[in-house]
Amino acid sequence: MLETVLFFALALLAVTAAIGMIVHRSPVYSVLMLIITLFSIAGFYVLLNAPFVAAVHMIVYAGAIIVLFLFVVMLLDLRHESDRFTLTKFSRVLAFIAFLVFLGEAILLVKVAFIDGGLDIGLGGQVSQLGDTPSIGKLLFTAYLLPFEIASVLLLVAIIGAVILAKQNLKPSQ
Amino acid sequence: MTDLPLLSITIFLPAIGALLLLFLKDSMEQLQKMLALIVSALTFIVSLPLYFSFNSNTAAFQFEENYTWISAIGANYHVGIDGISLLMIMLTTFLGPLVVLSAWNAVHKSLKGFLISLLVLETGMLGVFASLDIFLFYIFWEAMLIPMYFVIGIWGGQRRVYAAVKFFIYTMVGSLLMMVAILFAYFYVGEQTGTYSFDYIHLRDFLMPVEIQKWLFLAFGLSFAIKVPMFPFHTWLPDAHVEAPTAGSVILAGVLLKMGTYGFLRFCLPMFPNATFIFAPLISILAVIGILYGAWVAMVQKDVKKLVAYSSVSHLGFVMLGIFSFTHQGMQGGLIQMVNHGLSTGALFLIVGMIYERRHTRMIEDFGGLARQIPIFTTFFMIVTLSSIGLPGLNGFVGEFLVLLGTFQTNVTLAVLATSGVIFAAVYMLWMFKRVMFGPITREENKRLTDLSKREVAVLVPIVVFIVWIGVYAQPFLGKMEKSVDSLLAQLKAKQTALVQPGNEIIGGGE
Amino acid sequence: MQDYIWLIPFFPLLGFLINGLLGKYLSEKVIGILGSAMVFLSFSTAVVLFFQLTQLDPENRLFINTLYTWMATGSFSADVAFRFDALSAVMVLVVTGVGFLIHVYSIGYMHGDRGFARFFSFLNLFTFAMLLLVLGNNFLIMFLGWEGVGLCSYLLIGFWYENPEYAYAGNKAFIVNRIGDFGFLIGIFMIFGYFGSLNFDTVLSAAGMQPEWVITTICLLLFVGATGKSAQIPLYVWLPDAMAGPTPVSALIHAATMVTAGVYMICRTSAMYVLSEVALSVVAIIGLLTALMAATIAITSKDIKKVLAYSTVSQLGYMFLAAGVGAFATAIFHLMTHAFFKALMFLAAGSVMHALSNETNIDKMGGLKNKIGTTYRTFWVGGLAISGILPFAGFFSKDEILWKAFSSPFGSTVFWAVGTLIAGLTAFYMWRMIYTVFYGESRVDKEVALHIHESPKVMTVPLIVLAALSTVGGLVNIPHYFPMFEHFLDPVFMKYINPAAFEASHGSFGLELTFAAISLVVAFTGIWLAKVMYVQRRELPDKIASSVKGLYTLLFNKYYVDELYDKIIVKPFVKVSDAFFYAFFDVKIIDGIVNGSAKIMDSIAGVLRRSHSGVVQFYALSLVVGAIALFGYLIFG
């Protein structure tokens, strides 16, 4: 019972924070809103027996990426944005329609869940396989060894890219 | 002597020449011209034994060479000639050196590229006439387009790009349709007979049901009709001719236009006989319209080259009429007319090119009274004009007479209408000749015109010799093609009756 | 000697090649002698062959000489073959004989002209083509000669090409001839269609078996060719303009030889013409009408050569009338005599023009009687011959035609009556010209009058010879007493015709004499009228002209035929093909479609291009829309 209460609370929190993020005038507050959303998602991971993923999630996302965002926002000292939404009214309307369509899909999923009796694609195996660190670690270094190594190369490339981009001494073109 | 692959040498010698040209530096223009001339002359000499040791009392393909090329799809390098393609090959190799000679000092902009395109073009054309494998035929057919596009597009007149693109797209649309038809035939016959091969004889001997024949005939026919050019598809010709350099126009008129008619003779008629008989009335009517329309429009042209271009439409209308008359005289007349047109219109373009080199204008009213100024030129121009009008004693008459004689036996009204074309031919050619050559000299520049140089005379004399020879003694040429035309006609008749038998089931493997 | 016939056409061909190619390097004398010698050589070969021919008995007087096969496809084969029988013998002798005299004459006439060599080479080429026409053993060789003479007349009419009218006249001649040849060609196709071969013997002998309508259409088609070449209605318009050529050309081509090709062709195919009543009557009627029309126009014409040109058209009408009534031999006889006196008169006119430095308007002449004596006397003889006065050639040939027009089964009194009237008109317009040119006071303008001189020997000798021929020529065929000429020719015509067709010719010998007398009387009245009007009372012609104003202007402007043709056929044709065919159809419709499709492609591309607006959101949006579409398909698809 606790689990469902917790789920709904986290869900509510995540959605409001997300809306707040895209609506808020000042970018700093948007970043903070995002952090809240990330917290709630971490909560979900725990609910879904994936403690290791939740931990890594908090470290990588909240810890590194968002900090980087904050850093960039501070660096470019973006103040209040006057008109935060895109100029053309036309694209805003279209964007809203897109939003509605995605919601439609969500509702559809609800239909599938409640009316048709849920997705029965999975094999209802025993709960024992918890997402704990040793089992994921074993998996990483056996079945997914190659992608793991490629990922490291990818990160290296990203680092070099960022450095090069930053080093260019670009003069502001009037 | 026959162990030497004579035909393949003739086909690829110009290409080899083009390769050699690549090694010469751009500055050595004189050397490039000499090499191109030697190579094309050599090709002509090599092709002579093809003519002389051609045994003219069998319709089978001679000098045949058949090597497997892409065995996976059953396409092999299968070349050979018979009565129909022999004269075309001789015409191509004969015009080769003359064209190079005519462009001696006409082209200055990247001469090497020009000569290479000419030689590659010659190989393409020879390939088309000699190939007996439809896949190979299609490759040469397309390969021929590219150099011609460059010749018009780079070395042409002011609106050359428009003309070149129009020429390319016109032909490309046609040949794409043909590609589809070739593939369809390939798979259909393959599926029916089990052996998938592009070999011409294999596809020709298989008798398809009439419905399929109709569609394939239309597809092949459209591509060839554009090339001929038949009446509604001819508008690319005047632009291409007006904008092409002299050498380009000569090759275009001399040989490229014959690809269409040759295509009909080699592919459409034997492979789809029943469809041919069904569409023959339509094509004959279009041919007659082409004759009259070409003549009438030529009458009002202001530009000499456009006039000659429209006269080509009219002349080739005769050829198509002859081919689709399905009589001995008509077909052989058509074939001879193809050679005649190559000679007389080729010579006409050479002549127009010569005055263009001197005056840099093609408008008729810029000339007038040249006869007194340049007498040698006038005699050549007179002879060639008379040959293109079809004056008896010269080559034009032999072709037109036989075509009309043949058509008269199948369709009197069309023959009468086509014969009136003979009058219009005289009208527009002589009217143009009068305005250009006779009358007082009206323009200052015309007074300083120089007569033909030795080189120019050397280009025109061989053509005039053949114009008179075919006109006076046409039998050797007619004899060469006699058997092949007989066998083609016999095949047509046999296949037509074969399919019409009751039950209409597909009788595979006709004679 | 049979296989030397090919020498006859070969000599002039040789002359053409030598003069044509090496003309520049030879002197005028050499060219002239060479040209004339060549024609003389073929004349002598013809004479030798002629005598050998007469050795044979009349039935099989025929030499055939086949050189090689010209072209053979399937069942059709045509070879270069020559035929020398009585008919072609006469024609060859006329062509080469008169031709030789004219060649000699031209040496004097063309003296000093820049294109001397070119003139002689073309003259030889013409003789070669005419001999081919006359000697050909099948329709194709005849057609080869037929178009060859058409070409030479084009070259020679437009000989002085600097003058645009002359070049235009040359063009007009060739194109009108070509229209005639169009009919001839279709006739040849029909002949091959129905007879399977083109050579004369097979075709003419098989003529009987074909249905009536086939024979009639073939004859009419061949007659269309004849009207084109021999300048009959409706295709005669080119002959008067052909006077633009030098006078020897007019003499040789447009009087003696080329224009008679039509008559020769009809006589050669007489076996076919006899079989179709319709064709014969068409030939006769057209001949008669042309003769009448041309005679009327000649009365009012002011140009000396134009008068002679219309007189030629009229005399040709006579010949066609003769052929039309089945009197083929008489037609050929008149052809021969006409060649003599018409060539004589053209050459004489040439020497008159030569004397008056090329003045052709007879109003500017007069009183030349004693200044150029020989020309006057020969012209006088020619005038008598053409008017048909007794001893002269014209009497016998024209009278014979009038008699045959009456007596022959195909003829009728109307033919005879109109024919006699025309004979009178001929006498009148011919002597009108002679009197205006040679009698009365001299209206020659001053500086021209200074150097009026008689033409040199080389011109007057041919005149004299021709004058002699015009007088003697007629005696060759005096009816009843000495019809040697007809006997000589008849076997050729009778060979394929069954004599039954000719029994019905009626009329006794007495009647024939009376008709001869009548035609003499008519001729004298014509001359007397001309003398009265143009010598004694000069004001009469203007008075009469003003009284019948309308008719006079109509005749003077040649019935406005030229303008009519121009307006009905030529102008609209050019305009239509320019405005409708080229400008509208070719450029607008077909090019329109082609360029149109290119423009459509271009405009579509233009629209698509705008979508790359550079706004990132737009790209993202299209991405999302794509995704949605995909989901929609997956879910509902």
Added chain:
Amino acid sequence: MPIEYYLIVAAILFSIGVLGVLTRRNAIIVFLCIELMLNAVNLTLVAFSNHVQNLDGQVFVFFVMIVAAAEVAVGLALIVAIFRQKETVYVDEINLMKW
């Protein structure tokens, strides 16, 4: 808890992210929204991994995170570079790629 609920929440978050990307002018905010969309996807992955009792889903989340990290690094470097040159971060003013 039945898996659909998680999927619904993830779908909503994802839609919000899309909305943000399409409407916001500030490049950084757009970047944030992209991060949000990525997390929504991660959530669904983990949800399914749990539902299907197979850890592969979770491993996959790792890789998504790696890519996200690399992407943010390079993206922000780009934004900084653009800002240094064009003094603006607003997306609709950076349209050099217009035709």
